[in-house]
Amino acid sequence: MNLYMGKMLVVDLSAESVTTEPLRAEWLREYWGAWGLALAYYTDAVSPEVDPLAPENAVVIMTAPLCGTLVPLASRMCLVSKSPHTGTIFESNVGGSFGPELKYAGYDGIIIKGRASSPVFLKIDDDRVSIECAEHMAGQGIFETEKLMEAAMGAHGAKTLAIGPAAENLITYSMIGSESYRQFGRGGTGALFGSKNLKGIVCRGTGGVRVADMARFLERTDHYTKNDLLCDDNLWAKTDGTPILVEVTNEMGIHPTRNYTKGFNGRKDRLNSDAIQAAKLGNRACASCPMACGKFTRVNSAEIEGPEYETLCLGGSNCEVHDLEAVIRFNRLCDDLGLDTMTCGSTISLAMEMTENGVHDFKLRFGQVDEYLKVVYEIATLSTERGRDLAKGAKHLAAKYGAEDLSMEVKGLEMPAYEPRGNFGMGIAYATSERGACHLRAFPIFATDPHDIDALVSDVVDAQNANSIKWSLGFCDFWGTINTTIEADLMSAGLGEAVSAEELDQAGERIWTLSRLFNLAAGFTAADDTLPKKIMERPLEAGRHEGRVFSRPDLARAIQSYYQLRDWSAKGIPSSRKLAALGLDKKTL
Ligand code: SF4
Numbered sequence: 019m020n021l022y023m024g025k026m027l028v029v030d031l032s033a034e035s036v037t038t039e040p041l042r043a044e045w046l047r048e049y050w051g052a053w054g055l056a057l058a059y060y061t062d063a064v065s066p067e068v069d070p071l072a073p074e075n076a077v078v079i080m081t082a083p084l085c086g087t088l089v090p091l092a093s094r095m096c097l098v099s100k101s102p103h104t105g106t107i108f109e110s111n112v113g114g115s116f117g118p119e120l121k122y123a124g125y126d127g128i129i130i131k132g133r134a135s136s137p138v139f140l141k142i143d144d145d146r147v148s149i150e151c152a153e154h155m156a157g158q159g160i161f162e163t164e165k166l167m168e169a170a171m172g173a174h175g176a177k178t179l180a181i182g183p184a185a186e187n188l189i190t191y192s193m194i195g196s197e198s199y200r201q202f203g204r205g206g207t208g209a210l211f212g213s214k215n216l217k218g219i220v221c222r223g224t225g226g227v228r229v230a231d232m233a234r235f236l237e238r239t240d241h242y243t244k245n246d247l248l249c250d251d252n253l254w255a256k257t258d259g260t261p262i263l264v265e266v267t268n269e270m271g272i273h274p275t276r277n278y279t280k281g282f283n284g285r286k287d288r289l290n291s292d293a294i295q296a297a298k299l300g301n302r303a304c305a306s307c308p309m310a311c312g313k314f315t316r317v318n319s320a321e322i323e324g325p326e327y328e329t330l331c332l333g334g335s336n337c338e339v340h341d342l343e344a345v346i347r348f349n350r351l352c353d354d355l356g357l358d359t360m361t362c363g364s365t366i367s368l369a370m371e372m373t374e375n376g377v378h379d380f381k382l383r384f385g386q387v388d389e390y391l392k393v394v395y396e397i398a399t400l401s402t403e404r405g406r407d408l409a410k411g412a413k414h415l416a417a418k419y420g421a422e423d424l425s426m427e428v429k430g431l432e433m434p435a436y437e438p439r440g441n442f443g444m445g446i447a448y449a450t451s452e453r454g455a456c457h458l459r460a461f462p463i464f465a466t467d468p469h470d471i472d473a474l475v476s477d478v479v480d481a482q483n484a485n486s487i488k489w490s491l492g493f494c495d496f497w498g499t500i501n502t503t504i505e506a507d508l509m510s511a512g513l514g515e516a517v518s519a520e521e522l523d524q525a526g527e528r529i530w531t532l533s534r535l536f537n538l539a540a541g542f543t544a545a546d547d548t549l550p551k552k553i554m555e556r557p558l559e560a561g562r563h564e565g566r567v568f569s570r571p572d573l574a575r576a577i578q579s580y581y582q583l584r585d586w587s588a589k590g591i592p593s594s595r596k597l598a599a600l601g602l603d604k605k606t607l
Pocket of ligand 1: 311
């Protein structure tokens with residue numbers, strides 16, 4: 019097959035079996051790859067009522083059609099399952115080189131079911147695939163686990179996915195690390211592996227990806243690389259990477275500070291792109307990427323690839339920690355122990371506000387570095403009472419102590435680092451995202467009027483559909499100017515079949531709508547399409563939008579407008595007309 023390997027790896031850890039099955043060709047032009055195809059496989063295999071941490075749950079890891087080719091920024095890989103953190107359908111994606119390696123080994127994706135009776139790891143060495151004992155890796159951090167798996171493969175440069183102690187302890191915001199500093203970061207992907215006693219996966223592949231017409235494929239790839247990717251709108255990723263957003267969001271007044279109390283951090287200079295550049299050691303790129311947006315930094319003995327913007331804000335400004343060395347140490351601890359820095363930072367900032375407000379004394383205070391770093395280890399290892407409390411995430415921590423008005427999450431997922439009172443579009447994006455508060459579904463921070471609800475609803479719907487297909491084709495977020503016309507042309511050249519922008523647009527809407535159907539079947543309702551109380555009731559302090567709230571009536575109007583635009587009912591249920599148009603009317607969940 020062109021672009022696809024034509025084969026799925028099926029791992030049943032309860033039965034200790036590894037088999038292969040042909041890729042479901044009938045799904046390819048409906049779901050295309052990565053997010054879409056993983057969603058199709060997952061919803062076909064698992065009931066929406068499944069307990070995410072039960073052996074009956076499945077985890078689907080899927081590459082994308084252009085992954086492993088020379089098309090730049092196209093090698094991200096997705097994981098789809100039901101989240102143990104939110105109970106929603108959940109897609110998470112990772113860059114690096116594991117995706118291409120899996121295809122070079124001969125597989126488009128992996129379906130993982132069941133639960134091993136003791137810790138194991140999966141070894142994929144082309145067509146030699148085995149389930150191996152990982153008892154000697156139990157309790158090890160991600161960095162060491164990856165080294166041990168690479169050594170077990172006996173091949174330097176084998177690609178790895180691994181979990182740390184946080185995931186073994188089933189912490190619902192634990193993550194899966196890859197190549198040390200890349201992650202399936204959000205939603206508790208690590209706990210999914212942990213619940214299956216799966217410590218990691220190591221992969222080595224020696225094959226390649228076939229394209230229909232190499233000359234045309236290379237010509238098209240070269241054309242779009244020179245004339246679209248490497249333009250001013252995208253080159254920030256190469257020069258600055260995501261830390262550039264520290265200045266951008268402060269200027270916009272949407273930089274969460276002090277657990278989303280303020281929209282501006284007066285000490286941003288300690289954490290901005292200039293501070294990162296001063297600490298920079300070098301760059302790192304994902305496979306086939308000329309941008310190399312990853313920045314290695316060091317302050318004194320603290321070293322990391324990063325920190326990325328979300329960590330600088332949620333582990334820095336939002337905790338009022340303005341010490342770059344401390345944020346690097348926080349980032350490194352999370353990356354090794356296996357915690358999502360966003361949820362971890364947000365939960366710590368909540369505990370800081372609860373302490374300062376006298377709700378409960380966690381001995382965590384804004385700007386206080388020692389306890390902030392200590393508690394990360396306590397969370398991952400569940401070694402203290404406050405660690406066990408914070409390991410539940412913001413929603414459950416707030417509920418336990420009656421502080422729901424301070425918890426900054428949607429559908430249980432802690433908010434990213436863009437303040438919705440300063441940009442209603444981000445609020446609409448968070449409220450309607452299938453996986454809870456997320457900035458990777460729609461990102462309207464550059465809207466002309468950040469409070470024009472009608473225009474922002476339309477922007478959010480368009481972006482959600484566009485990103486659904488963009489992630490399904492494996493593209494990185496940072497090719498910001500790509501569109502379905504470019505994607506269709508590259509796919510046509512690789513597949514040797516005509517692919518239209520219109521069918522990709524429709525696939526994006528199909529993927530978004532199927533995710534909605536899963537969440538409805540899992541028990542979510544329109545009442546869950548909402549925002550934290552603090553956003554709706556407490557005026558923002560500091561910054562350009564000081565005094566703003568995103569009021570309940572404004573949000574209700576935005577949500578109804580969103581449903582109408584999507585042809586969903588007032589209760590947020592897709593119409594039968596829409597389902598038929600998307601070919602989802604016969605879909606059973
Ligand atoms: S821009 Fe950055 S995250 Fe995206 S593919 Fe390139 S190196 Fe990876």
